[in-house]
Amino acid sequence: MTTETATQILHATHSALCKHGYAELTMQDIADETDLCKASIHYHYDGKHDLLVAYLDHLYEQFEDRIAEPAGETPAERLRGLVVALVTDRSDAPAFQTALLEIKAQSPYDDAFRSRLQRFDHAFTAAVREVVAEGVADGTFHEEVDPDAVASFLTTYVNGAQTRHAAVGHPLDDSAAAVDAYIDEALRADQAASTGGGPSSETANVGGTE
Template sequence: MTDAPTEILHATHRALCEHGYAELTMQDIADETDLSKASIHYHYDCKHDLLLAFLDHLYERFEARIADPEGATPEAKLRSLVDSIVTRQSDAPAFQTALLEIKAQSPYDDAFRERLRRFDDTFAAAVRTIVEEGIEDGSFRDDVDPDKVASFLTTFVNGVQTRHVGAGHPVEESTAALDAYIDEMVCCESDPGDDSDASNTGQTDSGGAAE
C-alpha cells in the first residue's frame, strides 16, 4: 500500500500534466487522490513546499535512471545516457511543459535553482565518468577534455528540452546533431581497413546464421 506522502507526489505529477505549474492548486492535487485538501496540507504546508519535495522525488528517480547507462562500451553508454534524457522524455509533452514552467521560476527562487542544479551536476558527472573511461580504453580521443564534453552535453541537452517544448523543434534533429558531435569530437576516427574487415566478417557471420 502506498503511503500518503508518496501518493501525494504521484498525484502532483498527474496534476502538473493536467493543469501546468501556474494554475496548479493544492485542491487540484487532492482531486487526484482519495485524500482531502486538508490532508495534503498536513504533509506539505503549501504548494511551494510540495513542489520542492516533488523535485527531490524526481531527482531520486533521475539519479537511479542514469546511474548505469546501457551499453558494453563507453561510446554506447554515452549515447544511451544522452538518449535517456532527450528522446525518452519527449513523449510526455504535458509534463515537460510543466517542468519548464518550474525551471522558469528558478532565477527568482533559490530553492528551485538549487534542486535543478543537482540534475545538471549529476548528469555532467555521469558524462565525465564515461568520457574518462573511453579515453582510458582508447575508444575516445586522448585530447578530449572530459569536463568540457560534460559541460557541452549538459548545456545542449537542456537547450534541446527547452527548444522542443517552447518552439516544437523536432527532437530527431537535435538527436542527430548530438550523434554527430559524439562522432566528430569525442570518438576516435575509425580505421577504414578495420571497418572493411569488420564488415566482411559480419557478412560471413550473417550468411552462416542464415544457413
C-alpha cells in the same frame, strides 16, 4: 506521513503538473488525482511551493537511478544512453518538459528551486564526465578529448534541447540524432582513423583541446 501516502501525493503532483502546468496548478488539482482531500495534503505540505520542492527531491531520486547505469556496452553507447534518458525516453515528455520549464523559469528568484535544479545539472555533468573519461582511457574517444569540456557542452545542449522542444516543439529525436553525430564526428577515435583526421574544426573546441 507513511511512505505510501507520500508516494501517492508525489505521483499525483506529477500527473496534475503535466495536466495543468505550474502556473495553473492548485492543491485541489493534486487532491483530485488521489483519494485524499485537499485538507489532508495541506496537513503534510504547507502549500504548492512546499509540495513542488518535495516533488523535485522525488524526481532527483528517480533521476539518479536513470543515469546510474546508462544502457550500452561501450563508452560511446553509454554516452548516447545518458542523452536518451534525458531527451527522448519519456512518454509524457511534452507536458512534463513544459511544466518543468515553468519551474525552471522561477529558479532565478527561488533558492529552493534553484538549489534542487543545480543537483540535476551537477549529477548529469558528473555522469557524462565519467563516461567520457572512461572512453578516453580505453581508446574509444580521442586521447585529446577533454571530459570536462564535453560534459559541460552536453549538459548545456540537453538543457537547450529540452527548452527548445517545450517552447517551439522542435523534435526531441532530431536533438538526440545530432548528439549521435557529435559523438561519431568529434569524439570517436575509430571515426578519425577512417576519415584520416581528428575532430572537425567546428567541433574541435568542444571535443578536445586546440
